[in-house]
Amino acid sequence: MIVHSKFVVGEFVPRVLGPFDAVDYTCYEAGHTWDSSCVSTWIGIFRGGMIYSLKLYTTFYLLGAVWKLMSKETDKKKLAKNIFLSILRSSVFLASNAASFIFFICAYRKIFGKFHGVFAAIAGFASSFFSLMLEKKSRRGLLAIYVMNHAIESVFNMAVSRGYVTPIKNGQMYLFALTNLAYMSLFRGSSLPPYIQNLFEKVLGSEESKIPRAAVNQRQNQVVNPQSQMQQSLMKAYKYLMNLLNAVGPRVPACQHQDSCSAYMAKSAIKYFSIGYVLQVLLNYRNIFRAFVQRKASLLVKSLSNFQLAKFMCAYVSLFRILNCLLRWLFGRDHPEIFGGIAGFFAGLSSKFFPNISITMYAFAKLLDIFCMKAVAHNWLPYFPNFDILVYSLSLGVLFHDALFEPQNIRPSYWSFLKGLSGNHFPLIFRKLLDKYGTKASKFYPNFVPNLDPKNVKTAEVKQILLLHGKWP
Template sequence: MALFSKPIVVHNTCYEIGHGWTPYCVQASLDVSKIVFQEAFKLYGSLYLLAAILRKRGKSYFVKRLLPETLQSSIFLSVNGTLFLTFFCLWRKLAGCYNFYNAFICGIPACTMSLLIERKDRKILGGFYCINSAFLSAYCGAFIAILMERKSRRGLLAVYLTNLALETGYRMAKYRGLVKPVPHGEVLLFSIASAVYFYFFRRESGLPQSTISSLQYIVGSSESPQSATSPGHSSNNNEEPQRPRTGVAVLDKMVARLEAGPRHRLCQHRNGCVLYVLKGCYRLFGMGYAIQAGVKLLSALTRLHKQPRLLFDALFNKDNFRLGAFLGSFSALFRLVNCVLRWVRNRDSSFHGLLSGFVAGWSMLWYKSTTIALYTATKMAEMLYVKGIHAGYLPYIKCADILIYSVSTAVAFHAAVLEPHTLRPAYWKFLVRVTHGKFCHINRRLLDVFGTNSSLMYPDYWPTYDPRFTSIKPPTS
């Protein structure tokens, strides 16, 4: 193969490629460490504070745990970013060059081989000795950093980075023309994941209680067998409150008719099936609309005094309606299909959860999101794997969350260096934010030889180098 006989390599220094703002590797790592820690502390501080308020944590949490947890997560993120650059310089110095493909072909064994072989023998190995600095640097940095984070957060981070890596891999393949987009592919994936989740939701002890509580919040507790068999539960005692009087006689009569409407004997909800479906729709629609409007409003707060119109734009943005329609129709379709199946089949079963979950998943047509679809699918895969372990069909892999996080982070950082246009835009903005733009300072014009259009996002960028340390000039067009 040509890859091994004559690999494409770049012999520029790590100063010329990775940290053009300073020629000193140690200084570059210290700069990144300071910046990332500052941004991480602000990020995690506000995030953990908001989460504590929403969860109504006690005073002892704010006094004893909030600051230590914020510091621990901030150190984790800071170490991750710092060690990435540190290993980037280290691998470059050890290998003597920069190569694109070998991390994906040889992985960690290639790294081990490069450290054991003398410099004079490297030509014999061809493609093996030129390590992909981005992939391996990110892997080593992420592996060490995740050990500093709380164990309770490692699984969440692994799931998030896994779906990011999967999306990045798909974007890479699509950009290369290796795959063709499937129409509504993210919606189909979300529907399949929803079907599996709600199949187990309708089974006794099919899901952890925390997951059941989350799903009950979305679709109501009436469809959960746990609530149907709990002590004191009856068709007149579930999650639906007494309806308030509106003060409008016509509307009150209409609601009263719907309340007294037909309800199948196996339905656990108190009111008629039609009102049951409608309540699920408007409750989740309002919640979705409020969430999206709140996010838009928070992002516009710093500019409101200069642009008051942003308040109107935030409250009446079309994305608010789309998220509300997505959540509202999801709940309504799930309830509707379950009720219809009970009327048609005159029985209730966990199979109804499978079908209703799949149908409800298509509500994502209102609010297409690859991120939500991949996250749901990844959590589904995790759930099935755990069930396979408990059933004795699959092996238990110790520290799987650490390994998965490290590999997934390596894939994402590889893309961030060599082809940032394939990264999820939100994640790229995050990387730029937490490094104060240092990720943009990589000289990707030197990496264009790999054929991935590395400089596509920054075609004209060229660092201002210190002539005492390099004499390279921008390539002529």
């Protein structure tokens, strides 16, 4: 039996529709409510997206250029030209992605004469597939991994909102720990891609690689800079502590590092606690600046007493080092992949000090990419050309679906990004009409009813809703 939609106590109460059920709204009534012209909407979205993208990519590429400018061999004119072209190309790609999404929504309505529950996912897939071809090939893989981690999180949130799964307390921490288990097993076996392997070697020490690099005596090439009396005192105290730990600390024969195990751990603890604290202060620069301007001592103290990132970095590196040393001592030899995985898991639990879903999900998505590449290399999986375009398109199909039907399931930072990219037009979609699909589409904007032009409103149901909210003449 078909249950028709009805009005109860002045409110529109829709029945729940399936993903392939159709509604008769036009693209103006449900989608681009701010402009009745489809062509004008596409142009406006592209223009707003270009402005937003130019700001975003100018910062992104200029920061990347700083490192290249440090090299004396860099051709500055060529670098400037490449940066300009890269900013322009990436901005066109991103703006096209937003504009073509609206284009495919309108095209879907023109082709089928109706909207189904899957229209946003299809439009998102198509727009992303064609727009990514405008971007450089070297960036496609990174973009695919970036949006994939957002899509995975959104799918999980969708499952939670539907009651299919129940979130685990501190689940993010355990996911990071398990992801780190895999990374550290590969790292200790020197099996990671070279650029990731080098990054971990710089942080955790090349001594922990299966093929450790030759130790370099940095004192021989160290440049002595003038130091204040306080700096000299701190260096003396640091050297005294290291000498003491090297003298009395245990040395495990299976370990590759030159210092005693206790000094080996202490060095990492002091170094990365300091680095983490400095980074945290830099991240809080706005609050610190405001504290000075407004002369708020309490805000300054709060900003300078945040040790979350410092504790995370200190615990992460120190736990990894000391657990590897402990396991080598217990077994009398080194098992790089096994010991690396065990130490990596417990080191990953240090994310409790600095929980960050963006870092966790990106690391997880990148790990999936590494495993896929290894599977292809061993002929366990077939090679698909342009697989990064497919992953990017599928991921954004999910995210664009959520942007229309359930924005509450998108990570807040990414929802802000989508709003900015659309020229802040995404909030103007008439989501009350999409509540029929049972996704709580209007949860973020429960009271929003657009001011539609009566001349272009075709659907009787939309006229009734506008009349109820005083938006019909």
